[in-house]
Amino acid sequence: MKHEDEFELEAEDRVWTDAFREAIHAESERPAVFWSAQRAAIRGRITSRGRRSSAWMAFASAAALLLFAVMLLSVGTPIATRVPEKLQVAARVDPDQLLSEVQETIDNPIPDSLAPLDLLAQDMDKDFKANKRLAKQ
């Protein structure tokens, strides 16, 4: 026994443990052809599994590619036909209101931002005309 220091057996126990070991070893003895057939079977199973996994990988890649293409198609179409947001906002403005605003802008020669300056100019013009009238008199 190799490891007697680890587990002690009584001397008479070695008789039956040896007999047991010999029986197991004898039972598992097989001719060389059995072992080579086993190796061939193992090789065959490993190879066929490899082929199966390659086929599975190819199928998975193709499926992923197809899925990607479908996603591109489904997402791409609305982008091409989508109306820009600014145009959508413009489309929501009432055309009559827009027309009246345009008309008002045309009618009013002074922009709203210059209205105070216009008032000042009118006052100055009035003063100037009044002074001129007084001078004539």
Next chain:
Amino acid sequence: MDATLNPAGLAAQALSRGLAHDEFDDVVREHQQRIYRVVLSLVRDVELAANLTQDCFVRAYENRASFRGDSSVNTWLTRIAINLVRDNARNRRQGFWRRLLQRPADEDTEQLASQARDSRATPERVLLAREEAAAVWQAVETLSPQQKEIFILRFSEELALEEIAQIVGIKVGTVKAHLSRAVAAVRAQVRGKAK
């Protein structure tokens, strides 16, 4: 490469760096008889043992990347084999029919004992060895599955307690306790038969 490495060491190196088919074939060649012997002694079914031995090497090949070399190839493969035997026992649905159709245990043990050979033995010794082997087999069949695993790994494969602990997945102290109980049980039955 280290020139002092033995074939087992080379196999371990080859496994840990990932194997080509031819290299794995060498690993199978080196370990197949021992794995078959362990599996056969646990399942006691020639055909099932051959299938589980194949399963063991196929699984080892698939998981070869997980082999880190912290245990020997022998330990690693035996652990896979033991797990397969356990899975098989757990999943076996047709156990009842198998037992029903199986030959009686006595017939099996008698056949096993008759295969035990010792070229130097006298006819008396051969007869004694047969009787002892048959008695031991009968006793081993009464052990719990884990005790049976430990008993076989120790007395058929002559593995160290540390290695058995790694294979079975328990502590060395527990292995020793199981082994003591198993030996006591088998001893009692073998001595009982002898009287």
